[in-house]
Amino acid sequence: MGNNVSLRFTGALITSVVLAFILLLLPLSESWMLWRPEWIVLTFIYWCIKLPQKVSMVMAWIAGLFIDVFYGSILGQHALGLVIVVFMSIRLLPRLSVSILWHQLILIFLVLGTYLLVNLWIMAGTGSNPATWHYWLPLFSSLLIWPIYSWVMSFFHVERSRFDMF
Amino acid sequence: MGELIENNLQRSLSFKFMLLIALSGVVMVIDYRETFLQPVRTTLTMVSYPFKYAINFPFSATGYLTDYFTDHKEMAAENRKLRTTLDIYAARNQKYHAIADENQRLREQLNAIPKAREKHLLAEILSVSANTFSRKVTINRGSNDHIYTGQVVISGKNIYGQIDSIAPDSAEIMQLTDKDHAIHVINTSVLTRKPELAIEEVKGRGALAVGTGKTNLLELRNVEANIDIKRGDIYVSSGLGKLYPAGYPVAIVSSIKYNSGDSFMKVMAHTLTDFTQAREVLAIWHNKRTEKGPEEDIKSQLKKNKDTEKSILKKKN
Numbered sequence: 065m066g067n068n069v070s071l072r073f074t075g076a077l078i079t080s081v082v083l084a085f086i087l088l089l090l091p092l093s094e095s096w097m098l099w100r101p102e103w104i105v106l107t108f109i110y111w112c113i114k115l116p117q118k119v120s121m122v123m124a125w126i127a128g129l130f131i132d133v134f135y136g137s138i139l140g141q142h143a144l145g146l147v148i149v150v151f152m153s154i155r156l157l158p159r160l161s162v163s164i165l166w167h168q169l170i171l172i173f174l175v176l177g178t179y180l181l182v183n184l185w186i187m188a189g190t191g192s193n194p195a196t197w198h199y200w201l202p203l204f205s206s207l208l209i210w211p212i213y214s215w216v217m218s219f220f221h222v223e224r225s226r227f228d229m230f
Numbered sequence: 231m232g233e234l235i236e237n238n239l240q241r242s243l244s245f246k247f248m249l250l251i252a253l254s255g256v257v258m259v260i261d262y263r264e265t266f267l268q269p270v271r272t273t274l275t276m277v278s279y280p281f282k283y284a285i286n287f288p289f290s291a292t293g294y295l296t297d298y299f300t301d302h303k304e305m306a307a308e309n310r311k312l313r314t315t316l317d318i319y320a321a322r323n324q325k326y327h328a329i330a331d332e333n334q335r336l337r338e339q340l341n342a343i344p345k346a347r348e349k350h351l352l353a354e355i356l357s358v359s360a361n362t363f364s365r366k367v368t369i370n371r372g373s374n375d376h377i378y379t380g381q382v383v384i385s386g387k388n389i390y391g392q393i394d395s396i397a398p399d400s401a402e403i404m405q406l407t408d409k410d411h412a413i414h415v416i417n418t419s420v421l422t423r424k425p426e427l428a429i430e431e432v433k434g435r436g437a438l439a440v441g442t443g444k445t446n447l448l449e450l451r452n453v454e455a456n457i458d459i460k461r462g463d464i465y466v467s468s469g470l471g472k473l474y475p476a477g478y479p480v481a482i483v484s485s486i487k488y489n490s491g492d493s494f495m496k497v498m499a500h501t502l503t504d505f506t507q508a509r510e511v512l513a514i515w516h517n518k519r520t521e522k523g524p525e526e527d528i529k530s531q532l533k534k535n536k537d538t539e540k541s542i543l544k545k546k547n
Contacts, residue, residue: 089285089360094445097362121243125250133274134282135361136394136402139267140257147250154243190262192410194363194443 068224069114076220077118080107081127089134098198101206101213104131105149105176110217112153113162113171124150141186145179152178168214169207176203268395275397282368286357293509349515351375353383355508356400363443365391365408369511372399377513382474385511388503389413389467389478393513403511406480406501409443413473415450415465415480420458436468439481439499446505448481450497455488457495465499475516 071077084103092100104127111119128143135142152175160167180203187193261267351371359366371377373396381393383403391411394404404411416436421427435457437450453459463483469476481499488495 085281086285089282089357091286091289091358094362100362121246121250125254128254129274130278131360133271133278134359136359136364136366137361138258139261139271140254144251144254144258147247147254151243151247186258192364194409196363196443199363 069221070224071115071118071221072219077111077115078123080111080217080220081123083107085127085130085134088131098201099205100202101209102176102179102202103213104146105179106172106206106210106213107217108146108149109153109172109175110214112150112157113168114217114221116154116157119150119154121147121150137183137187137192138190141183144186145182148182149175149179165211169210172207172210173203176206271395272397275395275400279397279400282357290356351377351513352510353377353401353513354510359402363409365405365411365441365443365445365505366394367403367405368400369403369513370400371513372397372401374398377401380473381513382516383511383513384478385503385508387479388501389474389480390503390505390508390511392473405441405505406439406503407441407444407447407505409441411441413439413480414468414470415439416468417459417463418466419460419463423458433468433470436470437465437497439465442498446501446503447484448499448501450481450483450499451494453495453497455493455495459483459486459495459497461486464502475514 081104084107087103088100108119108124108127124146125143128141128146129139131137131142131146132139153171156171156174160171162168162171180200184194184199257267261271353369353371356368356370359368369383377393377396379393379396383390383392389406391403391405391408394402396402406413414436415438416432418432420432421429435454437453439448440451442449450465461483464479465481465483467474467476467478467480479502481501483497483499485498486495487497
């Protein structure tokens with residue numbers, strides 16, 4: 065799958081992660097903020113689908129540390145979550161045909177669900193349990209936004225057709 | 231051959247995964263229990279500060295621009311109103327000076343330690359935490375301006391919150407409504423209803439105002455079922471715990487529920503600070519100890535002073 069895909073320019077992956085951070089930090093009104101998709105997770109899942117050999121787990125870990133700083137959560141919480149996201153996505157890939165949107169959505173549901181669950185456990189364990197079902201809204205908004213977001217992300221790489229030799 | 235490489239790749243992936251999981255675990259435990267990872271957080275905050283600032287700049291700029299272009303008439307009206315308020319405050323300030331002088335004189339007579347002069351610093355709110363479930367904001371002042379963790383921040387005459395973490399040029403404030411935040415408060419409206427109550431009595435029946443994680447909403451815990459409380463009662467900080475200064479308005483009671491049989495009532499209150507409107511806050515230095523001495527001695531002396539002050543105030547009222 066990944067062999068006929070390449071980055072559009074050097075650092076395209078990092079640029080896309082920075083874009084996700086901008087989306088994460090955009091100030092929104094409170095009711096909108098509840099629905100904010102997990103942009104960073106979506107970005108990493110996207111690259112795991114398209115270019116698994118380019119995704120670095122260490123990079124995911126560092127990105128997670130930055131989320132911890134922005135969120136004010138304990139250091140390592142989102143870092144752990146993102147490492148699990150990358151690992152799970154790469155491991156689940158061979159079991160799904162990821163070119164089908166339906167399968168992509170299943171992948172996101174499983175991976176993002178695990179990510180949110182791990183975060184919830186850690187938050188509950190450290191005594192800052194959100195204690196509201198609103199916590200799960202990003203899961204659904206992420207699934208809804210995915211078709212559009214993956215279209216936007218496709219600008220960051222070039223995909224050669226299998227039969228296009230030159 | 232290719233399979234072998236693939237296998238090795240998978241194995242190194244798993245190895246890296248295990249390593250990073252373990253590392254995250256260690257970091258989390260250390261960050262939760264100890265404080266020596268604070269420099270790491272500070273560094274990351276510093277590195278990401280320009281990024282955060284750049285993202286928030288267009289939004290804060292729009293806010294200021296709309297303020298700039300508000301209707302002239304509206305502006306004039308507001309100006310007039312502010313002038314009136316200023317006059318009122320000036321008059322009040324006059325009274326305050328008299329009281330402060332009197333206080334100073336009484337302290338001298340009692341041979342007490344001088345009251346630490348209150349210093350304050352205006353800070354601008356830079357951004358709101360990206361985390362929907364915590365109520366934290368970043369301000370543009372930090373340890374370079376001698377801001378410290380646990381410092382009290384007020385907005386107008388109401389309490390806003392306390393400093394949670396600091397970096398050289400920025401600091402994070404935990405608002406009163408954060409889920410992890412609690413402040414001890416006492417009901418002052420009861421004093422106007424029943425002036426015969428002693429302040430100690432009211433203090434003993436205080437409540438804990440705990441953040442709900444929702445905007446401008448607090449929950450008052452430990453309000454016993456037999457306590458006199460009404461909608462619209464004002465709760466002020468009690469000064470218990472020595473973090474917050476006493477007497478600052480905190481919340482106004484919005485709903486009271488009681489299930490018969492419970493020993494406590496379920497009381498919700500709105501904060502007097504409107505967290506959606508505040509753009510600037512004041513960091514105050516009020517409990518930094520100016521003199522070093524035997525702790526016990528200072529404590530007992532302070533208590534004595536307070537008692538005297540109270541009795542004088544009572545007589546005055």
